[in-house]
Structure formats: C-alpha cells, structure tokens
Amino acid sequence: MSGLPLLALERVSKIYRRGLFDRTLAFRLDVDFRIDEPAIVGVMGPNGAGKTTLFEMIAGSNAPTGGRVVVAGHDMQRVRYRERDRLAIHYHQSYQVRRFSRTRPDFMMEPAGSSYPVVHLFDEPQFNAQDGYIGFMLDFFHRLRGEGRLVFICLHPTAALHLELLRQTCERYLFVANGQARPFADFGRIISDPDVRRYLGALAP
Amino acid sequence: MALFEAHELHLRFGDRVVLEDISLSFEVGRLSGIMGPNGAGKTTCFNVLTGRYRPDRGRVVFDGADITGRSPQAISRLGIARSFQLMNLFDEFTAFENVAIALPETRRRGADPIGQAYRDSALVGEAHEILVNVGLGDRAGQIAKSLPYGERRALEIAVALASRPKLLFLDEPTAGLGSDGRARLADLVRKLKGAVTLVVIEHDMEFLFSLADVISVIHWGQVIAQGSPADLRANPWVRNSNLGKLA
Numbered sequence: 001m002s003g004l005p006l007l008a009l010e011r012v013s014k015i016y017r018r019g020l021f022d023r024t025l026a027f028r029l030d031v032d033f034r035i036d037e038p039a040i041v042g043v044m045g046p047n048g049a050g051k052t053t054l055f056e057m058i059a060g061s062n063a064p065t066g067g068r069v070v071v072a073g074h075d076m077q078r079v080r081y082r083e084r085d086r087l088a089i090h091y092h093q094s095y096q097v098r099r100f101s102r103t104r105p106d107f108m109m110e111p112a113g114s115s116y117p118v119v120h121l122f123d124e125p126q127f128n129a130q131d132g133y134i135g136f137m138l139d140f141f142h143r144l145r146g147e148g149r150l151v152f153i154c155l156h157p158t159a160a161l162h163l164e165l166l167r168q169t170c171e172r173y174l175f176v177a178n179g180q181a182r183p184f185a186d187f188g189r190i191i192s193d194p195d196v197r198r199y200l201g202a203l204a205p
Numbered sequence: 206m207a208l209f210e211a212h213e214l215h216l217r218f219g220d221r222v223v224l225e226d227i228s229l230s231f232e233v234g235r236l237s238g239i240m241g242p243n244g245a246g247k248t249t250c251f252n253v254l255t256g257r258y259r260p261d262r263g264r265v266v267f268d269g270a271d272i273t274g275r276s277p278q279a280i281s282r283l284g285i286a287r288s289f290q291l292m293n294l295f296d297e298f299t300a301f302e303n304v305a306i307a308l309p310e311t312r313r314r315g316a317d318p319i320g321q322a323y324r325d326s327a328l329v330g331e332a333h334e335i336l337v338n339v340g341l342g343d344r345a346g347q348i349a350k351s352l353p354y355g356e357r358r359a360l361e362i363a364v365a366l367a368s369r370p371k372l373l374f375l376d377e378p379t380a381g382l383g384s385d386g387r388a389r390l391a392d393l394v395r396k397l398k399g400a401v402t403l404v405v406i407e408h409d410m411e412f413l414f415s416l417a418d419v420i421s422v423i424h425w426g427q428v429i430a431q432g433s434p435a436d437l438r439a440n441p442w443v444r445n446s447n448l449g450k451l452a
Contacts, residue, residue, distance in 0.1 A: 081220075082220070085222055089222065089225070091425050116225075116226060117225075122425075126242065129442075129445070129446065130446055131242070131410070131446055132410060132440075132442060132443040132446030133241075133242055133422070133424065134442045134446075135430075135440035135441065135442025135443045135446075136422045136424065136429050136430035136437075136440065136442075136443075137424065137429065138442065139429070139430055139440065140424070140427075140429035140430065143429075
C-alpha cells in the first residue's frame with residue numbers, strides 16, 4: 001500500500017439501457033473520486049440510486065461502462081475473478097447475490113497479491129440497537145481502519161439511530177443520488193447539503 | 206493450555222466467502238462461547254471445526270495434532286463430541302439405551318449392543334450415572350420420542366458425554382426451547398463446566414453471557430470481537446442493549 005491510493009475511481013460510469021433494441025437510458029451513474037488514506041466512509045442515498053452498483057463496481061463484480069476502478073494499484077477488471085475479493089470485499093445485504101458475466105479466462109489476468117481484503121464494503125448492515133451487536137460491529141470497523149484498510153458503510157437511514165451511527169463512526173461521506181456519487185469531507189458538510197436534507201426529510205437534524 | 210486451536214480458517218462456497226478469517230483457541234476446562242447474528246457463519250464454522258467441511262486455508266489443531274480435513278469420525282475418535290441443532294437420537298429406544306449404545310465399551314462389543322449393555326452391570330451403572338448427571342435419572346426407561354423437547358436436548362448431551370469426550374461442542378443448544386427449558390439447560394451446562402472442555406455456539410447472547418468464560422463474536426465470517434463476558438459488556442452499545450439490562 002506504499003504511496004498508492006487505497007482506492008481510485010477514475011471517471012467511472014455505469015450505464016444501463018432499457019434493452020438491446022430500446023436504447024433509452026434506464027440508469028446512469030458517474031463517479032470520480034479517490035481515497036488515499038485508511039478511512040471509514042459513510043454512503044447514503046435513495047433506494048435505486050446506485051449504492052449497491054457502486055459497491056459492485058468497487059468490488060469488481062460489475063464492470064463499469066467507462067473508466068477504471070483501481071484498488072491499491074490494481075485495476076479491478078484486470079484482476080482474476082476469484083481473487084478480486086482479496087482486494088475489495090462486498091458484504092451483501094441478505095443473500096441476494098447478483099451474478100455477472102465473465103469474459104476472459106483467469107490465466108490471462110493478474111493475481112491480487114493480497115490475502116486479506118484492502119477495501120471492505122458493508123452493504124446495509126443490520127443495525128439493531130436492541131441486540132448489542134452494533135457495538136461489536138463498530139469496533140470491527142475501527143479495527144479494520146486501524147489496520148490500514150478502507151471501510152465503506154452503506155446505509156439508507158430510516159431512523160435517527162442510523163444517522164447518529166454514521167456521524168459517530170464515519171470520517172467522510174458519499175451521497176449517491178441523481179446519477180452521481182458526491183464526496184463530502186465530514187458530517188457537517190453532508191448534513192447541510194440541500195439535496196441531502198431533502199433526501200433525509202424529517203430525519204435531518 | 207489450549208486444547209483446541211483454529212488458525213486463520215478461510216472457506217468459500219463457489220464465489221462466496223463464507224469464512225474470511227477465523228482464529229480461535231479453546232482452553233482446557235473452560236467454556237468457550239461462539240456467538241453471532243443469524244447468517245454470520247457460526248454453523249459453517251462449527252462444521253469446519255468438527256471436520257464436516259475442509260477449509261480452503263488454515264489449520265485446526267486438537268491436543269497438539271493437526272486435524273485439518275480429517276473426517277468427522279476420525280475427529281470424534283480423538284475425543285471430540287458434538288451435539289447438533291437438529292437432534293440425533295434413536296427415537297424408538299429408551300433414554301438408557303440411547304446412552305448405553307454410545308458408551309465406548311458397548312461399541313467395542315459389536316453384535317446386540319443393547320442386550321450386552323443390559324447384561325453388564327458396570328455399563329448399566331455408567332449409563333445411569335450419565336443420565337443422573339444430565340437430570341434424567343428418573344427417565345431411563347422412557348422411549349426417547351416420548352420425552353419433552355427440553356429433556357430430549359438433555360438426552361442428546363448425555364449421548365455426547367457417553368463417549369467421554371475431552372471436548373464437547375454444543376451447537377445452538379437452546380434452539381427451540383422456551384424460557385424454562387433454557388434455564389434448565391443452563392443449569393445442566395453449568396454443572397458440566399470444568400468436568401469437560403465445552404464450546405457452545407449460540408445465537409442467544411443472554412445464555413452465553415451467563416455461562417461462558419470467554420466469548421468470540423463472529424460476523425461476516427470473521428471474529429469481530431473477543432473477550433470475557435465482562436470485557437464484552439464494557440462496550441457502551443452492549444450496555445445499552447437488552448443484553449446490558451440483564452447485567
């Protein structure tokens with residue numbers, strides 16, 4: 001991890017069209033940001049805006065339509081399929097795993113060169129204040145960060161608790177909406193953005 | 206001294222990582238707890254520790270010997286017993302017979318083990334002693350399937366104890382039990398503590414916090430926290446949860 005950014009999304013875009021013949025745009029996400037240092041990053045945004053698609057592209061399970069995702073110096077789309085989760089691992093919500101096509105044999109691609117993931121993507125982890133597991137989960141996020149890793153927590157806040165968790169835990173933020181993933185340097189900034197406040201509605205502090 | 210150790214276990218099912226990185230150590234005479242939310246990988250972990258799945262990476266060491274990838278039968282011969290979430294009893298046999306069949310001496314004799322067990326007063330005595338130990342002393346003659354659920358659980362533990370294990374794994378022992386059943390099972394497990402090294406895998410935090418010497422919390426296929434119940438309770442989120450209120 002010497003000198004290289006932990007994660008860079010270089011002019012990444014993802015475009016879905018209605019179908020093979022109907023080329024009407026159905027979904028578009030454009031992302032361009034980099035994170036050099038270990039951090040815990042909170043990701044918010046409405047359902048369907050592309051939070052999970054963003055995670056899939058970082059994890060290398062979903063190929064961008066344009067641009068590159070680079071994790072610790074590796075272009076994810078050039079890394080062997082089975083070794084991609086050694087660089088970035090996507091902890092899915094529930095058990096829905098979307099499958100993606102493989103276009104090249106593994107021997108033509110690069111090894112990951114890592115045995116434990118550098119980027120950890122937590123997709124809507126189940127935070128339930130009653131059961132006490134939250135405390136262990138938060139400690140774990142901090143431990144990963146302390147070991148020099150990059151942690152993403154994607155959450156669609158439905159309760160004040162969720163927002164408070166993000167505020168306490170995350171150092172920087174991404175807001176995924178309207179076809180973009182906009183980075184914010186801290187909680188104060190994301191929470192005062194008019195689009196974010198509209199999205200949060202009554203939860204906005 | 207660690208009787209059982211798992212080093213950096215990693216297991217995948219196809220493209221999916223089910224155990225990312227699990228290291229555990231179970232000390233002689235202790236009760237070690239493993240807990241975690243549903244789907245965290247507890248049962249998969251149990252299946253690797255007891256030989257049902259071979260890990261893609263990592264080692265399992267029992268009593269100084271590397272047992273990674275050995276069959277469940279070979280592992281059980283070394284002195285590791287387990288009781289399952291789904292019970293494994295001979296339903297048509299009595300409680301006594303279920304225990305008697307599981308005694309190593311009975312097994313060695315081969316043909317007509319139950320007849321043998323009834324004829325040998327030493328075996329009869331031993332099977333009864335185990336039943337008394339798990340609180341089923343007065344149920345010896347009862348057919349297994351006629352026992353209430355909680356007593357079937359206790360009988361399963363009796364069957365596991367009959368092999369005189371050095372280490373006993375209990376997988377979700379409270380599954381399906383009501384609060385009375387849990388309390389009785391907790392009493393039984395408390396009684397076994399010290400006499401046999403125990404590893405209890407449990408979803409019910411309250412149960413483990415009252416019994417375990419050390420607890421490992423598993424989530425996302427990894428150990429996300431570890432410590433004594435007091436250490437874990439020191440976490441402010443745990444203190445403020447339902448669990449903390451029990452303390």
